[in-house]
C-alpha cells in the first residue's frame with residue numbers, strides 16, 4: 001500500500017522553548033486505520049495539528065498524497081478532515097445547516113446527496129433538523145465527525161474520539177470508524193487507551209515525550225506487549 005501521509009524528520013519546539021516533537025518520521029498508508037498511542041502530553045495533538053496546518057511546522061517536512069503541507073496548503077487542507085479533541089459545536093444550528101456550512105467553507109459545491117449519505121452513516125439522519133444544543137456528548141461528537149467528512153476528505157483525523165465516552169458508545173464509535181474505512185477514507189486517531197488501539201487500528205504508532213518509539217502492525221505489537229489472560233472456570 002502506498003503512503004498517504006509522510007512525516008519526515010519533524011521536530012517542533014513551542015515558543016515557550018518546550019520541544020513537543022523530536023525527530024518524528026512516520027508513514028501512514030492509504031486506506032488504513034492508524035492509531036497514535038501515547039500518554040497525555042506525549043505530543044499526539046501537536047503532531048495531528050501540524051499535519052492539519054493548525055500548528056506551525058518547525059523542522060522537517062510533511063506530505064499528504066504527495067503534496068507538501070506548506071507549499072500546497074490549500075490542496076492539502078481540502079483532503080483532510082479533523083475532529084478535534086474538544087467538542088465545539090454551534091448550539092443553535094441544526095445538524096443539516098452546520099454540516100452543509102462546513103462543506104461550503106472548503107469551497108465545494110452543494111451536494112445534498114453527500115450530506116445525506118454522511119448523516120445516515122453516522123445515524124444522524126433522523127435528527128437532521130434538530131438543534132445541536134439538544135444533543136448528548138456522543139451525538140455532538142458524531143456531528144463533529146459529519147462536519148469533518150462534509151467536504152469528502154481522503155484522510156480523517158480523530159483526536160481522542162472516545163475520551164470520556166462510555167463503553168457502549170465507544171463500541172459504536174469503533175464500528176462507525178471501521179465502516180468509514182470501508183468507504184475508502186484513511187483514518188488517523190489518537191488514544192491513550194491501549195484497548196482502543198488494539199480493537200480499532202490496523203497499525204499502531206507509540207509516541208512518548210515527542211518521540212515515536214515504535215510503529216507496528218497491531219497483531220505484532222500486541223504479541224510484543226505479551227498480553228496474558230487467565231480464564232477461570234468455576
Ligand SMILES: Nc1ncnc2c1ncn2[C@@H]1O[C@H](COP(=O)(O)OP(=O)(O)O)[C@@H](O)[C@H]1O
Pocket residue numbers: 014015016018020038039040041042043044045046047
Ligand atoms: N501552545 C503550546 N505551547 C507550549 N507548550 C505546548 C503547547 N501546546 C502543547 N504544549 C505542550 O506540548 C506537549 C504535548 O502536548 P500535546 O501534543 O497536546 O500532547 P497529547 O495530545 O499527546 O496529550 C505537552 O507537554 C503540552 O503541555
Ligand SMILES: [Mg+2]
Pocket residue numbers: 044045046085159160
Ligand atoms: Mg491531545
